[in-house]
Amino acid sequence: FLRPGGIFRSVRLVAVPATHLTRFQVEPAFDASFKDATLHLRLKMELGGGSGAAIAFRLTAPDGSEVPLNTGSLSFDPSRQEREADLLVRGAIHWDAEHPRLYTLFATVSGPDGKPLERLSRKVGFRQVAVVGNRMFVNGREVKRRRVCGFTDIARLKELNGNHVRQKFGTESYFDEANRLGMYILHETPIDFAKYG
Numbered sequence: 001f002l003r004p005g006g007i008f009r010s011v012r013l014v015a016v017p018a019t020h021l022t023r024f025q026v027e028p029a030f031d032a033s034f035k036d037a038t039l040h041l042r043l044k045m046e047l048g049g050g051s052g053a054a055i056a057f058r059l060t061a062p063d064g065s066e067v068p069l070n071t072g073s074l075s076f077d078p079s080r081q082e083r084e085a086d087l088l089v090r091g092a093i094h095w096d097a098e099h100p101r102l103y104t105l106f107a108t109v110s111g112p113d114g115k116p117l118e119r120l121s122r123k124v125g126f127r128q129v130a131v132v133g134n135r136m137f138v139n140g141r142e143v144k145r146r147r148v149c150g151f152t153d154i155a156r157l158k159e160l161n162g163n164h165v166r167q168k169f170g171t172e173s174y175f176d177e178a179n180r181l182g183m184y185i186l187h188e189t190p191i192d193f194a195k196y197g
Contacts, residue, residue, distance in 0.1 A: 018048025095125030
């Protein structure tokens with residue numbers, strides 16, 4: 001086997017303001033009945049020499065309608081640059097490979113004067129995956145996987161009636177496309193045959 005190194009997909013350089021988010025991690029989870037959900041946020045702010053900042057949140061449903069949130073904003077200062085928060089979403093619409101319905105979470109970073117410095121968004125699919133033995137459950141329902149290994153064209157795999165891919169070289173844009181089109185991914189680190197030294 002030959003595993004070449006190098007750049008597999010496109011690369012981009014992003015300019016950010018001195019005060020900006022360095023972590024914007026969103027983890028959805030359902031309650032026991034798979035009705036209401038929580039978006040668990042892990043956030044980290046680079047204050048860029050400033051005294052503080054705040055983030056305001058807004059969430060829209062797959063149809064574009066506004067979703068009420070229990071937490072509208074969070075503040076940051078030099079002693080508190082990392083925060084976690086839970087946003088409750090009642091009656092969350094499920095995401096699965098056949099129905100890849102996505103919410104959009106918007107975050108606006110503002111400086112101490114209230115002026116916006118940075119605007120970010122994340123597409124979020126409400127799904128909770130559990131593996132029991134060799135069976136996979138998504139939002140409490142068993143999923144039959146039709147899969148391949150290393151396939152990079154998600155749109156083509158969907159045309160072939162696939163719903164699952166094992167991938168070692170996933171990028172943010174690859175995962176975004178899988179989220180949008182409806183594809184389950186088993187993601188691995190790009191390292192082979194470690195047991196052979």
